Amino acid sequence: MERLRAVKINLRELLIGTLLMGLSLLLPMVVHVDNFGIYPMLFSALSHQEKTDVVYAALRLVALNSIRSLPHYLGAYLIGESMDFAYREKTIRWLRLLIVCVMIPPVYFLIEKIYHIRYDFGGPAILLIALLVILEKIDFSLINISKKMLMLVMLIASVQFLDVMPALEGLPVGGGEVSTDIRRIAFFLEADGFLQFEATLLFFLLFVGALLFCKLIMDENDLKLLSELKEQNERMRTEKYIQMLEERTLQELRNLVHDLKTPLTAAQALVGVVKMNQLRTDPPDAQSCEYLTRVEASMEHMSVMISEILYENRRASVTTQRLVTALLSQISNTPYGRVVRAENEVPELRVWINEVRMLRALANVLQNAYCAMDKEEQQIFLRVSAGQDRDGQRMIQFDVIDNGRGMDAELLHYVWADGFSTRGSSGLGLNFVQQVVQNNNGTVEIKSTPGEGTVVTIQLPESGVEG
Template sequence: MYLSLFHQPLDKKERFFMGTHKNNLRGLYLYSGIILLIFSIYYPLTMRNIWFSIIYKIKDAILLGDSGYLILGSALMSFLYAVKNSMMFLGIIIIIYYLKTEKSFKNKKLISAFIVLIYYIISMILVDFPQEIITTSASLIICLFMYDKLFNETSSFFIIFIMSFQVFFAFEWLNIMPALSIYNLGQSDIPYSIKTASIYLNSQAVLNFSGFAFFLSLFLLAFSTAMLYNSYSKNMKIMKDNYEKQKELQEMKSKVLQNRINNEMKTLVHDLKTPLVTIRGLSSLLSISKDERKIKEYCERIEGSVDKMNEMISCFLYENSRQSIKVEELIDYVRAQIPLEDNSIKIDIIVSDSLPNLYVNKIRMARAIMNILENAIIVPCKQDHKHIILEVKNCDFGISIMVKDNGVGINNEEISKIFEIGYSTNKTSGLGLWFVKKVIEENEGKIDIISKKDEGTTVIIYLPSA
């Protein structure tokens, strides 16, 4: 009842609200991306005082003859450009993320190029701000490449911003290198002024070295950031997948164990009927009998039935509960549970004479043997009739219980995995033989499997005598 409540299909109203929530979320991404692009256009205007401070540092470098002010000015300029371009890139990524949810947009590289083109056209129309087209375009292409190869849709926008900032920051340092002026890098006002001042101070080598050093270190840092985050994301995905598989396995294990408990309870309830019927019959006789000898006999039989019921309940409730029982009693208990309705399956039960008693949990051991028999029953068979042999005899260890079938057999590679939780050759839960081995080891026994492909499988249980 409770499960059905949680698994009912969503009605139209619920689907409508879920669809509305998704649409609102997509709309939020679109508006956020547009706002970032607009802010990155007007961002330089909000930082006029800082831009002027760069000019003052260039002036101080010339007046004091200290090229260190040029490096400080270069760092500040590169930082401001990097922030501006990173906001632009993040806005593009967020818009791409939105557009990818629309079926009509699939080529994100084409979308990116179109957005960048529109961005620069609007930027030049609205704001008279110098642009370093070459370095900005190169860094933008690299950022898009790294995003495409090393990130995915579940990546953090913050990490993407950090990576892009490092790339843009690195490439902005190329604009202040006098050696790259011949390639038309750093032709806007501030980078050109810094390089002119370095010529006046005869410190071109300092700027070339500083620019390249910062470029290389920041670019490698950006690449390392992307690689580390990519590795982290993959590891987290693997951990999540493993957790989900483990969770599914645990749920499957719980369900199968619950089913096993239910089956054991049904068997127990069925077996409890016999002593209960005995007690009821004897109690009826007690009420009409006046023979003290008979009354004593009936009381002893009632007490024996109660002890038998108590023993069965203890075996069911306590896994470590064990009693000394006859082998015949265990096999008879198994025989009563064999659900054989298929006439094409023949089961022979052979029990040797003079077998020692066993000290086991009868209920759980019977379920373990039944598990092996059930596997033998359901396994495919290439012959017209399936023949299963259950043989119990003496051995050096105590007794051996052999279940042999003429099914299709098991590969050698599968035999080594057959006792693992979740592994099955019959598309079942894969907990049967794991349970069998667990029960046998709890009762100080051993289990062995011998199988040949297309010839059949033999399972042998070894149990010590009481």
């Protein structure tokens, strides 16, 4: 069922707007006519027949009205700006405009009921609401909130000058008691022309300034939007280029695999023929047959490895016994193969992995452990056990424990970075290990103590639970 819903809520703007609306109800307790000394200034104007005092009183009233108006107009605008609504996947912008229109009049009503102070809801108030409605239609989503507030402050202050313009006498403007008194005294002292000039000048300066600033931040918003679109297009082009390179690399790998497997297949056939001939001899040469069987197994394993180069996401259910045996066989001729001791507590359990890449990852961890040891008694311990992850899922855990020099916390922070090495090597590194483990739905962690050694823990889902 389709329904109206909020598709975007800017919590920061919503919170600031709500606080400002609350502030507007508290402000009359501390900000009122007596604080600004308006009537003493008017009495001085009458006593000394001083026209400039009338202008000063008008400026003080404009300042008072601006301060009193700012919280609820700013608050209403920010609350409306903070939300976007949609109905049937179409944005409903008029709802934001409605929020602005309905939030301001109740503030005037509540202030009059609470403090018995009547804020004149006349022409300037209606004009400000209309301006806020227009501004709500403009997209300022990428503009800093402080810039939007500065624009609104200039607009609100400019409109307050309409209340003290003698030329607007008789219009629904300046209906408040204080503004009416200022205009009457201006007429009495024949200062109405001077007051009208000053009020008009300041109105236009602030209003035009607000419009220019509005145009400026509109252009800034458009530039930021264009910049985002440009970055998005650049990302799309980069992704497309990377995809093209990957496809080309994959095609080259296919050709390479074909070139490698053709002579390998021929060699497998020849080994098979030689083995058959050995079996036909009387008596068969048992030792030669055993060697040929090993050669066949090695060539078959090589064929599988070559094929799986192309299929990074290929998975199979493999027993931990097979994985550990293949790993020890793979590293048997390496310098670190002689110091590795393995203990498999769960040889019958299975993991769902890409065997070739996981073997490379485990061998890489063992090689890193060996390179981190500078002691005479070098020990690398590989332990395979059953465990659980944080969600209670059954996992197979591979712990590689060494008694090397260890790493401090600063080095541990960088071990997963691409190309990181403590020995100046350009090998695959732990970044490769992390990628392989994560691609096989596992996790990898490393703990290390300087001077004592390092423990690398790899957890992989047990086959039958994952896959």
